[in-house]
Amino acid sequence: MSFFGGSSDLELFLSRSQVLSVSSVPVCLGAMVFFITEEGWHFSLLLCCVLPLIAAYLGVRGKREIRAGLAAAGLALAVATLPLSFVLASLEGA
Template sequence: MSFFGGAGDLELFLSRARVMSVGAVPVCLAAMVFFISEEGWRYSLVLCAVLPPVAAYLAIRGKREIHAGMAAAGLGLAVATLPLAFVLASLEG
């Protein structure tokens, strides 16, 4: 079984999940700063400050302990942070 169109290697999946989860942290923080300056403070943007570091921790720990489920959960949290913040912001306003 191949992950992300490459060779079917668990180590490759864990590495990519870690990199994408850690890379989501500055993206979400930058989006949070931009939206706070443009639209004012929203409580849903707290998710952009909390969920990406948690996701990065899960992905790093999943890579270190070779737990694909933990790495996938970290990747899922990292990917779902911005859409979830947008949905909650639309419900707030």
């Protein structure tokens, strides 16, 4: 079964999804520490601590089981974590 016209494209997509979802964990944890110390945002504690770990799990599990939908869900969750924390922080400040 080919994905995007070739068999190596699926492996490339799964690898990139895994790397991006796992690399979002230290970025979000660092942002969480900054947000709490500088701005006092408390919603970022919940979002930046829990969601990147779930995204990393989905990315690793999607690559291991060769499931593109699971890897894409992990990637989408990893990408959406910081903007979602900014939105909740703006709601908290209002």
